[in-house]
Amino acid sequence: MICHSTDSTFKQDLRSEGLTLVNFWATWCSPCRMFGSVLEEYDATRQDDVRIIKMNVDENEETSSFFGVMSLPTTILFKDGKPVDKKIGYMPKEVLAGWVASY
Template identity: 50%
Template sequence: MTVQLTDSNFKEEISKGLVFVDFWAEWCGPCRMLSPVLDELSEELEGKVTIAKLNIEENRNTASEFGIMSIPTMILFQDGKPLEKVMGFQPKENLKQYLESKLV
């Protein structure tokens, strides 16, 4: 299950382990296409990677802090530190390979 992030719980939720955060908005078509892909990956990678989502319309402070200019943008965090940014819609297999490559 994906974790719903807000400005108030963001720092705590990304502080432990590998967390892949999707910055999205309701009105974004590619974001809506990506949502079920991330839900599936969340189940398949449970216990290895946490998949989380942050609605940028409702949580502008965090989106601004990470310089989110276009969506969907995903950032991979390790123990609270941003590692890499992935931009735009990505097919499930690409994202799965990417995340599995970070589990070393």
């Protein structure tokens, strides 16, 4: 299940153990909407190996700024609560799955 996080809940939503995928997006961003569909499809077919969090950058500027989000969509992979990799732009589901599996 995809979690929609906010600046005030982000620390609690981020898994302290295992993998968490955080997608920074905006409603006006066309590639974000396309990638949102990929995330939903990925979420429906995966095991509980990774938690998926979506952060609307227009509503959560503090967290977006903290992680240096300049382009959308930006997706950051966290392992045990710490960022380990960042991808910018749209990814097909196979690329996303491969990226997550590499950690």
